[in-house]
Amino acid sequence: MALAGREFAVLISAALGIWVRDGAPCRDGHRWSKRTEFHHFVHENATLRDAPRRGCARVACALTRLWGASMEPAGPTRQMQSAGLPARLWGTTGPPERLPVSRAWFGLLLAMASAAHADEATLHDNAERIILETDITFDVDDVGAMAVLHTLADAGHVKILAVNYNEVHPNGAAAIDAINTFYGRSDIPVGVYRGEFPDPDASRYLDHVATFPRRLTADGAPDALDVYRRVLGDEGERSVTIVSVGFLNNLADLLRAEADLVASKVRKLVVMGGRHNDGFNLVRHGLLETTQEVIENWPTPLAISDYGGRVRTGATLADTSADNPVREAYFRWFGGRFEGRSSWDQVAVLYAVYGAGEWFKDVASGTGSLRNGYSWQLKSGWRTYVGPKRSEEEFVDLIERLMVEPPRN
Numbered sequence: 001m002a003l004a005g006r007e008f009a010v011l012i013s014a015a016l017g018i019w020v021r022d023g024a025p026c027r028d029g030h031r032w033s034k035r036t037e038f039h040h041f042v043h044e045n046a047t048l049r050d051a052p053r054r055g056c057a058r059v060a061c062a063l064t065r066l067w068g069a070s071m072e073p074a075g076p077t078r079q080m081q082s083a084g085l086p087a088r089l090w091g092t093t094g095p096p097e098r099l100p101v102s103r104a105w106f107g108l109l110l111a112m113a114s115a116a117h118a119d120e121a122t123l124h125d126n127a128e129r130i131i132l133e134t135d136i137t138f139d140v141d142d143v144g145a146m147a148v149l150h151t152l153a154d155a156g157h158v159k160i161l162a163v164n165y166n167e168v169h170p171n172g173a174a175a176i177d178a179i180n181t182f183y184g185r186s187d188i189p190v191g192v193y194r195g196e197f198p199d200p201d202a203s204r205y206l207d208h209v210a211t212f213p214r215r216l217t218a219d220g221a222p223d224a225l226d227v228y229r230r231v232l233g234d235e236g237e238r239s240v241t242i243v244s245v246g247f248l249n250n251l252a253d254l255l256r257a258e259a260d261l262v263a264s265k266v267r268k269l270v271v272m273g274g275r276h277n278d279g280f281n282l283v284r285h286g287l288l289e290t291t292q293e294v295i296e297n298w299p300t301p302l303a304i305s306d307y308g309g310r311v312r313t314g315a316t317l318a319d320t321s322a323d324n325p326v327r328e329a330y331f332r333w334f335g336g337r338f339e340g341r342s343s344w345d346q347v348a349v350l351y352a353v354y355g356a357g358e359w360f361k362d363v364a365s366g367t368g369s370l371r372n373g374y375s376w377q378l379k380s381g382w383r384t385y386v387g388p389k390r391s392e393e394e395f396v397d398l399i400e401r402l403m404v405e406p407p408r409n
Contacts, residue, residue: 127153127156127157127158127159128157128158128159128241128352128353129158129159129161129235129239129240129241130149130158130159130160130161130240130241130242130243130349130352130353131160131161131162131163131164131228131231131240131241131242131243132145132146132149132160132162132163132164132242132243132245132349133164133166133242133243133244133245133246133248133250133251134146134163134164134165134166134176134244134245134246134345135165135166135167135245135246135247135281136165136167136172136175136176136206136246137167137169137172137200137201137202137203137206138167138201138202138203139333139341139345140204140205140314140329140330140333140341141245141308141341141342141343141344141345141346142245142246142345143179143205143209143325143326143329143330144313144314144326144330144341144343144345144346144399144403145245145345145346145348145349146163146176146179146180146326147179147326147402147403148346148349148350148399148402148403149349149353150179150180150183150185150407151402151403151405152353152402153183153185154183154405154407154408157353158353160180160185160188161188161189161231161235161240162188162189162190162191162227162228162231163176163180163188163189163190163191164190164191164192164193164224164227164228164250165190165191165192165193165221165224165246166193166224166244166246166247166248166249166250167193167197167200167201167246167247168192168193168197168200169200169201169202169203169206170219171203171206171207171209171210172192172203172206173190173192173216173220173221174206174210174214174216174217175205175206175209175210175325175329176190176216177190177214177215177216177221178209178210178211178212178213178214178325179209179212179325179326180214181212181213181214181215182212182213182323182324182325182326182407183407183408183409184407184408184409186214186215189222189227189230189231190216190221190222190227191221191222191223191224191225191226191227191228191250192221192222192223192224193224193249193250193253194223194224195249195253197249197285198285198286199284199285200285204332204333204335205328205329205330205331205332205333208328208329208332209325209328209329209332212323212325212328224250224253224254225250225253225254225257225258228250228254228258228261229258229261232258232261232262232265232266233261233265235265236265237264237265238264238265238266238267238300239265239267240265240266240267241266241267241268241269241270241352241353242266242268242269242270243269243270243272243348243349243352244269244270244271244272244281244348245272245281245344245345245348245349246272246281247281247284247285247287247290247291248271248281248282248287248290248291248294249285249287249290251269251294251298252290252293252294255293255294255297255298259297259299262298262299262300263299263300266300267300267301268300268301268302268303268352269298269300269301269302269303270302270303270305270348270351270352270386271294271295271302271303271304271305271348272305272306272344272345272347272348273291273304273305273306274304274306275304275306275368275369275385276368276369277369277370277371278306278370278371279371282370283370283371288370288371288372289372291370292370292372292374295368295370295374295376295383296374296376301381301382301383301384302382302383302384303351303362303383303384303385303386304368304383304384304385304386305344305347305348305351305385305386306344306386307344307347307386307387307388308342308343308344308345308346308347308348308395309342309344310342310392311342311343311346311347311392311395311396311399312339312340312341312342312343312396313340313341313343313346313396313399313400313403314330314338314339314340314341314400314403315338315339315340315400316338316400316403316404317330317331317338317403317404318331318338319404320404320406321406326403340396343395343396343399346399346402346403347386347388347395347399348386350398350399351386358389358390359388359389359390360386360387360388360389361386361387361388361389362380362384362385362386362387363378363384363385363386363387364378364379364380364381364384364385365378366378366385368383368385
């Protein structure tokens, strides 16, 4: 991998803690420092498609992960915040700190070595490996959750392995594929549920989103169980996180047919649904007993997430381009205007990617329950409940920025 002279100088300077252009005004009125220079470098190079510059972006990302707080931007510019990624990945705010030279050089050499393999697969070596289960039909926060996932994938923090559809709308899979295509990932497998599904929902937006460019025909998607078998079979032991923001019918089919595969390949399952007496995702379409079956028999850790009702996002999609199917979905859902909608699904996705830490905590005491009387005991490392650690305003700000970030490609 060949680095241009300026790019190499920026990396060396960042590694050694040397201030770059210190004291010179930057574009937004803040002061340039080695931190602002580095984060502009990360942002600008992460969007480039040629392999050498993807390598530069990988160096930048690796250094950022290694040095944490010491790489925080000096000023609160939108570009430098890398789409508002959680602070534990980009450092905590505070005065700049210089690094020990030995640690800096070690980080630089490690990052340079990893940058030699600058292809897409290498970029995602350390990313969270995610399969999304969605009922993208009735509500629109599923669309927002997909936008969040794709932006995190663009940043190298997520590898989207598959998206499976657990509703039965004829344009559901096509709309999913249109969103994947918009973000440059038309190769992501999309599986669909093939079983009985009483009283399916209508959609305000799927027919519109399905008109956007895509490769998948409306009836050309494979069975979700086949997608699970193929995708999980190719993954390492306990390496995959499944996040369900819809119904649990596909997961029940998977559990009945391939329990050993689940136990060996799935690290955790995150389920968006109410902890007590849920009235939507965990009960509708005659799936209450199916939900119980999954919660009772799932062989790896399972977390329930229901935060996000008052975290209303999506209004700023009005400022994005008209070729954005996420924008179209929110526009249609609100009847020809843009407003904020609850963000249950986006929050579940964020937890699936980042887990407990600066933004979330695992609640491991008490119980969960379903409307049929079934209850389960919360237990650390087994069955937990997702609790927020940040304010609603902070979640709104983070999710909005992730949803409106344009595709890398």
